[in-house]
Amino acid sequence: MDVPNLGSQALGAFLATAGSLTLADRKLIVDQALLLIESNYVHLPMKEAMYAANPVRRLRLLRTRLDRQTATAMEPEWLFHWQVSSIFHSVRDLHTNYLLPAPFAGQIAFLPFRIQKAHDAGADHYIVTQILSGFHAEGFDVGAEITHWNGIPIARAVAVNGARFAGSNTAANLARGLDSLTLRPLLIQLAPDEEWVTVSFVGNDGAKREVRAHWQVAPNLPPATDHDAVTVAATSMGLDLDSDEKSRAMKLLYRPDVVDLEEGQSSAELAEPVAVEGADIATTMPGVFRARAVNTPSGTFGYVRIFTFNVNDPVAFRDEFVRLTGQLPQNGLIVDVRSNGGGHIFAAEFLLQTMTPRTISPEPVQFINTALNLRIVRRHKDNPTGQIDLGPWHESLEQAAETGATHSAAHPITPAAGANEIGQTYHGPVVLVTDARCYSATDIFAAGFADHRIGRILGVDDSTGAGGANVWTHGLLANLLQLPAPADAESPYRALPNGANLRTAIRRTLRVGAAAGTPVEDYGVQPDALHRMTRNDVLGENVDLLAAAGQMLASMPVRRMDMVIEASATGTATIGLTVAGIDRIDLYLNNRPRISQDVTDGNVRLTLPDVAPGQRLSAYGFAAGELVAARRATI
Template sequence: MAGPRKTAQKTTAQKTTAQKSVARKADRGAPPNRRTGSRRRATETAAAAVPLPQFLAGAGTLTLAQRTLLIDQALLMLEQNYVHLPLKEAMHAVNPLQRLRVLRARTERQTDASMEAEWLFHRQMSGIFHCVRDLHTNYLLPAPFAGKIAFLPFLIEKCFDNAGEHYLITRTITGFTAPQFGPGAEVTHWNGTPIARAVALNGAAFAGSNDAANLARGLESLTLRPLVIQAPPDEDWVTVTYVGLDGSVQELREQWKVTTNLPPMTDLDAVTEASAVMGLDLDSDEKARAKKALYVRDVVELEGGESSAELTAPVAVGAADLPTTMPGVFRARVVTGTHGTFGHLRIFTFSVNDPVAFRDEFVRLAAALPQDGLIVDVRDNGGGHIHASEFTLQTMTPRRIAPEPVQFVSSPLNLRLCRRHKDNPAGIDLGPWFDSLELATETGAAYSAAKPITPEHGANDLGQTYHGPVVLITDARCYSATDIFAAGFADHEIGTILGVDDNTGAGGANVWTHGLLATLLNEPPPADPTTPYEALPNGANLRVAIRRTLRVGELSGTPVEDLGVRPHATHRMTRADLLAGNADLLAAAGALLAAMPHRRLGLATTLTGTTLTVGLDVDGMDRVDLYLDDRPISSEDLTGVPVEIDILDVSPGQWLRADGFASGVLVASRRRQV
């Protein structure tokens, strides 16, 4: 039965006010659903692999002058562009600039005939960049390493029980066999070293920003290494001791192999919006593409060999999955357990070219899932497009999103970059940071003013679309744009964070490549004849954290880098999680959802002539305020029965917003265009 009918009069000023939203691109150039030949390419990925020694035999063509150039350009970027240098020097007691100067002095004493082996040069350069423990700031190896991955034909993951931690085989490449070996076999030793110690030692070589990240990177890199960013393995093969599926103790000797990885999503050297606002852990991104190529062939087939491809029609990868237009980005499922039926929406990456398309597909999938609770799972997500991460937050909260602000470190070269692009709204606009950097020359300020990368209107143009409770699942491999997403989730109090580690990866920055920096001083024309950036040899590259991110809300001003986002609750992965589809993890998330408040904000509208009839059917709220084009129209105290309200003098195209409150606190919001 309908409740009481009320009437609200709209003012003349409101007739001419219209809320505008960020328009979705009409034509994104989405690739069609392609299958022809892609299964063959995926199958050939492992088959085309060559043994590591064979691959390394053809590597090593850098001259002494080219090595010196790489050192000099690394010094330039770390000294003039690297935003975290003061923090890293203090927090980790390191001096990467001095290490580079020493390496350069030693290089000057060498000749082309006497210079050290190239593999040693790459290891020294990688070690210097690794010492700052920043996965945004990298030395990228030249040809033939770029685009290649070294791998063993299996993956290892860690779980816990009452007896402690265990390291289980969770995936094997199709066709690979060994005695009593497969998902569920437990690794005990790695090259004769107890597995936990081997993981810790490996993590020290490929350091993350905190202990949890170190161990996560160390485990993942045991069997998979992108050669563009990690030095090749020292050993030609590994010896693995394991407890087989029948309980027997077995030993496996397996050779490292090298193959070609799937291509990256975007050209990070190009002057585009995507490259300029990228927050991406390249190591994780390379590994995610490698895992698809080696283990998830159905997704590679659907994407036609591209990364994060947007298909013309939704498809389902697994029988339990909802169809999606982005099978390499999302996986959506309905999960049922003792605590109820909820939605599980996995986000594998934010590395997309179109952040609005990303947000809209998230909204579509969330709407197709149960509305009584949503599990958003960002484990292993190395980030990507910062706009995609921050545009999506608004869909789960009634609060207005404040995008995280970012800062440049104050330096002459950063000032020069911002001066050149301070009046460039059509390109990469650095105007918001220019005045403060120019003033820093006189004041001695260490950083520029803090301004958001993500436009605030884009972070709020759609508003809340999912009204059920939300749990976010994180781990130590969440990095960059995913750290920003998790920080925004926490800072806006969207829901509960459940971590399988004690922290996220703690990567809080926007990252630019040497190629992008060099191009920015030459575009728009004319080129800068005094640019300090020089072309790098043989396809080598450098990446640097260029702008650091700061928290908002109660932790306003706190950097994300090295601190990360701590969960509200933790869950240690179990054997059932690794081998039975995250069964215990999803049960833990379901228990959290069941304990959270449940809201419903039903909004029905009918426009008859110039009269808009609004029907409200809500749960978990005691008041709803109505706005038309952001002007207040009515405030309704609710008694639990549906309410109808007539709003007079309304024009098609105007925007209606309903804000729901519980005990004076905003708890839900819904927008609709008339």
């Protein structure tokens, strides 16, 4: 297969290099997996109840079988990887994974095209939407419709494949089953069984044909964060690693322009904004954002696609979002987080404040009460400011030995001060677009959007991916008992062989507001309205999807509250406001009420006496007694 130079090789040739785990290596991996599941995995009781899953028993049985094998008569290594992976998949938790060792880690297996599902005329259709440069087959063009996959009807092939890589709900299963037909991160998914696939399709000319496509393997782009490092970013991750790996792979395969701009560093922040497509607003984060104005039958609105929350600097991420939305139409905003696998939980929750006048309550999280979790939390309960702070969970974990509580007390990961630092900056109505690939920190973002009543949610699937947890790696857990010095000499964590790793949901997230206390895991966030992606959408820049979002925005009230401060040397300040959709303004100075005045749409001037430079001015706009807009500024 002739594809761009990615350092790729045929799947068969790649697999010939695999298979170096010893019997002792395999036993060590299973022992450490048991430790992680029994002592760290926060969702174990819930998964046992919901899915009749018993990963602990299955791991013990596998360990027993390994004891019966010998170094010269072991089962094939691919079978070992399949056994461990299937045990982790059985809990249907995309945060809790077996990460394969070398040579699989850091590699992707791919076919030279991409398929997306479209719903038209009452039926689902599977459409070729992207083809790698260099791959050619008669009639196989963008727009061709896949009918069979290795002789299996395509819808059934998607469902069967989805069952191998279980998500937290049916929509997530099917979405991942479709993605994995053509793209698999070998760090987290088993390599394809077949070296090539035979695809039956109907071309744009209506002719039925078949094409054979060979699997290739290439190195993926590196992750944005070192997930084993003892850092605030690593301990604040809410990330579906499968989606994150695929997102980087899609960029590698189909967006080399963005790869070049980022110079190989995922989610990199550029020194100067760059527009990667003609209609887009220039951004310093081309691998993270896409922003532009979109024309719909209901009007022209702002549109921001957020590809990932996996960034190292959540404040820079928030500020770039504010800068971009400030250049978009202010009468309505579409925020599109489809296929966003999450990332830094701070980044997700810092963004919410910019679209609402309400105070943001970050989602609280809980540990499962175990002796090992208490040991880790006790070690990091008094860290200096700016480092990992596990102190809030310490007391309840200590008490659990007496109370027998299953989970610790619930406290937020995201600092409330950061989640409310700048307040609202966009005052128009907002529609959030989600799908079943939204996971982890993106689930948290969608839940916060709903719980704070920021706007309406338009889903292309029945739910988000339903991943409600903070995730830590085995490497991070081990390091948390080694740092700061002196190391814990009795740490039960052992280094894994050949670069293998494990991940687990360590703290589960709970919703706030009207849904307070409801777990996000397995439930996800349901949309207010549903739009099934059409052929026009998958082949034509989401035309019908944006029309549906625009129709929702047009039905929502438009607010406006611009503010200018004119300070004088006499200790008074004139506050100039331009308002719309607001009937009362309240002014606060350093959080103390100073003025409340009824207003009408248009320009308003208010005089505020007894002011001094540096004081914090907050303006709150109300409509029929409900808070609907806010602005903050410094005198």
